[in-house]
Amino acid sequence: MSLRRITAADAIAQLGQFDAVIDARSESEHAEDRLPGAVNWPVLNDAQRADIGTQYKQVSPFDARKRGAVMAARNIAQHIETHAAELPRSWRPLVYCWRGGQRSGSLSLVLGEIGFQVQVLEGGYREFRRAVLAELEVLPARLQFVVLCGRTGSAKSRLLQALATEGAQVLDLEAIACHRGSVLGPEPGRPQPSQKAFETQVWQALRALDPARPVFVEGESRTIGRLRLPEALTEAVRAARCLQVQMPLAARVQFLLQDYAHFVRDTDSFCQRLAALRELRGAAVVEGWQQRARAGAHGGVVEELLTLHYDPVYEKSMARNFKHYAQAEVVALDNGDPSTLQAVAARWAAAPLHRPLETPHVPA
16 A cells, blocks of 8 residues: 655645645535645535434444445545546545545545555645645745735726736735625626635745745735735735826726726616615715616716725725835826736836835934
């Protein structure tokens, strides 16, 4: 039998070297979060786990284990027949479950007996999760962030994407969160990941960045939709150099109408999202916006949303939370056209951003 156990730290260091990473947990556990690139071979599926768990507590642990063994054996046989029948002896998978116990042990035992080069994650997903959280505490401090600030509609996210195409290092948190970070932020057809999956994806992104090069990131609040940013990342970004993206109001309105075209097409959804502002802006104001939107006056509604709601809130938040916002260098955009963003991105991707931030002189 070819089988050995591996620590979470060693597994993380070797992630790209395994031929497969196999998650032996149930489908719902796998969906919530998993090791990068893991495929799901449930030793017990959700329904079976619930069934066996009930029998274990209410009838007999011994009888539950017997039934569970039968189910597990059948599932493992099906996985091998479906996924492993044509694999060579040299195939080298990493197998894990929740704690590195019975489920990964059962699957890896059979795979090892076949002759595959199996490694089992010691402590399972739980130890991987602990390692991720520990690294999220230290990784942000190693990076030199450059924060894109700017009022809503100034195309910051699109500028981040343009910077990435120019070869700059980018951390696009809204893309990872599947949310644009405001009341109107949910992405149609793209549900947000779980908090655990979000943190794992942020961890992956941070690990891939070169500390010797600047990392462009958008200035965010502590939450994006229902997801909370890792605290150490929030603090590192808020202490970083800022670039202030500026665009004329009319251009911002036009950009938002294009970038949020799904709300223009689906006015009912737009009005439902506006309802979330009742407490802040008052029922009469919000109902007025909804009526005008239903009448087709989306541009006017967007302009008032910016001037009456988003802009004042944004300025107060940035000035309060971002250490170097007052000294931000200006990035002036005439509009949010792709050609405009690409030209600006090309300039800033090559800019010498390694010089230290200056501390303003305060007279004695």
